[in-house]
Amino acid sequence: MQLPTHARIVIVGGGIAGCSTAYHLAKAGERDVLLLEQGRLTCGTTWHAAGLVGQMRPSRTMTRMSKYGIELYGTLEAETGLATGWKPCGSVNVARTPERWQVLQKQAALARSFGVEVHLITPDQVRERVSFMRTDDLQGGMWIPGDGKANPADLTMSLAKGARNRGAKLLEGVEVTGVVVENGRVAGVRTSQGDVRCEVLINCAGQWARQFGRLAGVTVPLFPAEHFYVVTDRIEGVHPMTPVVRDPDGLIYFKEEVGGLVMGGFEPRAKPWMVDPIPSDFQFQLLGEDWDHFEILMNNAIHRAPCLETAPIKMLLNGPESFTPDGNFILGEAPELAGFFVCAGFNSAGIANSGGAGQLIAQWVLNGEAPMDLWDVDIRRFAPFMANRKALAERTGETLGLHYAMRWPRQELETVRPLRTSPLYDRLAARGAEFGSKFGWERANYFRRPAAAPRPEHGLGRPGWLDWVIEEQRAVREAVALFDQSSFGKLLLQGRDALALLQRLCANEVDVAAGRMVYTPMLNARGGFESDLTVLRLDEQRFWLLTGSAQATRDADWIGRHVAAHEHVTLTDVSALTCVLSLMGPNAAALLARCGPDAPPAKLGESKEIDLGHARVRAARMSYVGGPGWELYVPVEMTRHVEGVLREAGDGLGLADAGYYALDALRIEAGRRAWGAELGPDETPFEAGLTVGVKLDKPSPFIGRDALLALQGQPSAKKLLAFVLDAPEPYVWGGETILVDGQPVGELSSAGWSRAAGRCVALGYVRGPAANEVHAGTPVRLDLWGRPVDARAWDRWVRPPA
Numbered sequence: 035m036q037l038p039t040h041a042r043i044v045i046v047g048g049g050i051a052g053c054s055t056a057y058h059l060a061k062a063g064e065r066d067v068l069l070l071e072q073g074r075l076t077c078g079t080t081w082h083a084a085g086l087v088g089q090m091r092p093s094r095t096m097t098r099m100s101k102y103g104i105e106l107y108g109t110l111e112a113e114t115g116l117a118t119g120w121k122p123c124g125s126v127n128v129a130r131t132p133e134r135w136q137v138l139q140k141q142a143a144l145a146r147s148f149g150v151e152v153h154l155i156t157p158d159q160v161r162e163r164v165s166f167m168r169t170d171d172l173q174g175g176m177w178i179p180g181d182g183k184a185n186p187a188d189l190t191m192s193l194a195k196g197a198r199n200r201g202a203k204l205l206e207g208v209e210v211t212g213v214v215v216e217n218g219r220v221a222g223v224r225t226s227q228g229d230v231r232c233e234v235l236i237n238c239a240g241q242w243a244r245q246f247g248r249l250a251g252v253t254v255p256l257f258p259a260e261h262f263y264v265v266t267d268r269i270e271g272v273h274p275m276t277p278v279v280r281d282p283d284g285l286i287y288f289k290e291e292v293g294g295l296v297m298g299g300f301e302p303r304a305k306p307w308m309v310d311p312i313p314s315d316f317q318f319q320l321l322g323e324d325w326d327h328f329e330i331l332m333n334n335a336i337h338r339a340p341c342l343e344t345a346p347i348k349m350l351l352n353g354p355e356s357f358t359p360d361g362n363f364i365l366g367e368a369p370e371l372a373g374f375f376v377c378a379g380f381n382s383a384g385i386a387n388s389g390g391a392g393q394l395i396a397q398w399v400l401n402g403e404a405p406m407d408l409w410d411v412d413i414r415r416f417a418p419f420m421a422n423r424k425a426l427a428e429r430t431g432e433t434l435g436l437h438y439a440m441r442w443p444r445q446e447l448e449t450v451r452p453l454r455t456s457p458l459y460d461r462l463a464a465r466g467a468e469f470g471s472k473f474g475w476e477r478a479n480y481f482r483r484p485a486a487a488p489r490p491e492h493g494l495g496r497p498g499w500l501d502w503v504i505e506e507q508r509a510v511r512e513a514v515a516l517f518d519q520s521s522f523g524k525l526l527l528q529g530r531d532a533l534a535l536l537q538r539l540c541a542n543e544v545d546v547a548a549g550r551m552v553y554t555p556m557l558n559a560r561g562g563f564e565s566d567l568t569v570l571r572l573d574e575q576r577f578w579l580l581t582g583s584a585q586a587t588r589d590a591d592w593i594g595r596h597v598a599a600h601e602h603v604t605l606t607d608v609s610a611l612t613c614v615l616s617l618m619g620p621n622a623a624a625l626l627a628r629c630g631p632d633a634p635p636a637k638l639g640e641s642k643e644i645d646l647g648h649a650r651v652r653a654a655r656m657s658y659v660g661g662p663g664w665e666l667y668v669p670v671e672m673t674r675h676v677e678g679v680l681r682e683a684g685d686g687l688g689l690a691d692a693g694y695y696a697l698d699a700l701r702i703e704a705g706r707r708a709w710g711a712e713l714g715p716d717e718t719p720f721e722a723g724l725t726v727g728v729k730l731d732k733p734s735p736f737i738g739r740d741a742l743l744a745l746q747g748q749p750s751a752k753k754l755l756a757f758v759l760d761a762p763e764p765y766v767w768g769g770e771t772i773l774v775d776g777q778p779v780g781e782l783s784s785a786g787w788s789r790a791a792g793r794c795v796a797l798g799y800v801r802g803p804a805a806n807e808v809h810a811g812t813p814v815r816l817d818l819w820g821r822p823v824d825a826r827a828w829d830r831w832v833r834p835p836a
């Protein structure tokens with residue numbers, strides 16, 4: 035077939051991601067789709083995948099996506115006539131340790147809540163399903179009958195055929211070598227065989243996606259790692275419907291193939307594949323065997339399936355696969371370049387995820403907006419600094435192993451840290467700060483007291499740091515605490531049309547006096563929260579936008595794409611120019627009075643510049659944690675000075691350092707919702723019970739208003755509630771399933787310890803009919819690691835009983 039000179043949509047890469055994307059675009063009626071593959075279809079990573087396909091994902095939306103993929107794989111052969119190797123053999127996840135068993139039980143409850151059929155089974159029942167497995171050291175297993183396996187190459191060819199049947203063109207042997215950009219958007223591609231004009235380009239280039247993105251200045255943070263499995267000869271008792279087995283405590287999985295086993299896994303420290311750039315002729319190729327590196331997996335596998343000790347090994351396969359800094363794949367339109375989409379970085383789950391991901395990216399391209407809340411995988415969760423190759427290689431060494439590692443609640447990643455630090459970092463560290471990392475920023479989670487105390491071990495029960503965090507909460511409620519919140523995202527929007535643009539984007543009225551701060555949602559056309567932020571009007575044409583630490587790229591993208599051609603505005607990410615020091619608590623006013631002659635603003639939402647020590651800072655009367663408090667916006671270079679002044683002035687006022695664990699618990703106690711937990715593109719202000727920042731009657735219309743007007747007064751599909759545990763002992767973390775009459779009705783979105791209540795409090799959505807049946811005072815149960823604990827719902831936040 036001749037290379038056309040024009041196609042509306044060009045897809046780069048003919049692995050499973052590219053073929054699924056082509057299939058779904060064509061299925062949605064898009065006729066002008068051209069897929070270009072430098073080698074032959076599947077020749078990159080896809081051809082040598084093991085082919086495990088599971089449904090369970092940590093979030094509701096991602097599980098919905100993978101469930102769709104399984105439905106597709108089950109019907110594709112009938113549609114295209116090409117075999118996929120799909121076998122619904124089910125899967126068994128087993129637990130060796132009591133803690134893993136608790137985690138499996140939590141996952142099982144969540145799976146049921148997400149509509150996945152799962153059964154918790156005994157070790158004997160595990161053995162009934164997988165006769166050659168050793169089960170005497172197991173706590174139990176989770177049986178998922180709907181899971182299965184496929185032949186990755188056949189499946190991909192079947193998707194390709196489905197795409198071709200519906201009019202898509204798939205060409206092999208064409209390398210895309212450049213991207214043509216005109217007027218700030220994709221206009222075409224250069225290839226080894228000539229140029230092709232296009233409107234949309236989708237980067238499905240697998241492990242090449244980072245270097246391909248760089249051709250157009252697009253950040254695609256992924257890096258390849260060597261990834262292994264062994265293939266055995268036939269083994270007695272192994273048959274085609276042998277379930278897929280995952281033994282995460284042993285770091286291994288296995289599945290049947292041609293009467294033998296394919297056994298692989300996720301070793302704790304992986305080997306990044308250090309080749310740069312990845313050659314374009316790396317086609318149907320593998321990397322060298324490394325038995326030393328594989329030994330830990332082999333030993334664990336022999337323990338679990340003793341037949342492996344004598345089974346003839348046909349090969350140790352080592353193929354590269356791409357991994358991302360957080361272990362989630364990358365989807366969406368690049369913030370750097372309009373018309374440039376990405377669907378890549380599958381972290382060894384590209385066969386399982388591509389069916390759903392291809393559908394989602396097709397919808398995103400065709401509708402111009404993500405079809406649902408895809409924040410977990412959204413390309414805008416990254417920033418250009420994250421494309422650093424040394425950092426990516428080091429992080430990849432860590433993230434591969436996280437697949438099966440025991441993930442403790444609040445566990446932080448360890449590599450590539452510290453990277454972004456506030457000027458106070460060393461001082462806070464010396465005072466015992468235990469840091470977490472968000473968007474590259476080091477942020478104090480809590481303070482060890484004394485500072486030299488060891489970091490408590492991770493666990494599933496009441497955390498070892500809780501008493502310190504309760505002390506921090508006490509300071510906020512009874513004295514004064516200092517939070518370093520410098521990681522906040524900060525955007526400066528200025529220009530003649532800045533106000534008009536913001537009025538269109540913000541649900542609240544932002545045409546306010548200079549110095550005034552306005553909390554406002556930015557909604558999508560469905561009425562869901564694209565973001566919620568604070569707008570500070572500096573003067574007539576300048577606005578400072580304060581948003582979540584990880585949201586700067588996303589919000590800048592959302593704002594940028596709504597600027598009309600005739601509008602004059604400039605948007606600048608100024609996150610790293612200003613630090614944010616928050617003084618919270620009843621003694622905050624007295625403390626500030628000691629720091630200079632200017633009184634800080636008294637009214638909530640007011641801000642003004644004040645002298646503080648020898649510096650000028652902006653003080654804003656704000657409170658995310660509830661109660662009195664000010665946020666101080668301090669030029670970076672004066673932050674150490676200001677902190678020194680505050681500290682000295684705090685003498686005798688009970689000033690304490692406090693971190694994000696206390697902040698989170700306090701905001702839950704105060705009923706404040708957080709974007710990414712309670713708020714997201716799929717939640718409306720009605721569902722979130724957060725209409726305070728929505729002015730349906732403001733003179734200028736805003737995005738999402740029509741949707742809200744249509745929804746007003748209608749019964750909601752879900753409702754946010756607060757929950758208070760009945761007993762003080764159980765510790766909930768968030769993510770627990772909410773049960774009414776034994777049935778799952780939703781999950782906790784956030785949880786923390788309330789000092790005021792003397793027990794855990796939480797926020798969470800109840801869904802379906804329960805949204806109209808669960809009210810303040812309704813008793814519910816929470817599934818805590820498989821054990822039901824009693825709690826009570828509150829329909830709007832009231833400070834819990836002391």
Ligand SMILES: Cc1cc2nc3c(=O)[nH]c(=O)nc-3n(C[C@H](O)[C@H](O)[C@H](O)COP(=O)(O)OP(=O)(O)OC[C@H]3O[C@@H](n4cnc5c(N)ncnc54)[C@H](O)[C@@H]3O)c2cc1C
Nearest residue numbers: 047049051072078079080083084085086210240384385386
């Ligand atoms: C050992 C191993 C076991 C695995 N097991 C599983 C499993 O059990 N289950 C599972 O879900 N996943 C598994 N995976 C992961 C899975 O294989 C990948 O996630 C998936 O194949 C990625 O598909 P892709 O289409 O993104 O990338 P690829 O298959 O690599 O496709 C990308 C394509 O883009 C082409 N390309 C790149 N640059 C250009 C260019 N400039 N011009 C034209 N073409 C270009 C490449 O040639 C390549 O064919 C495994 C991976 C490995 C290595």
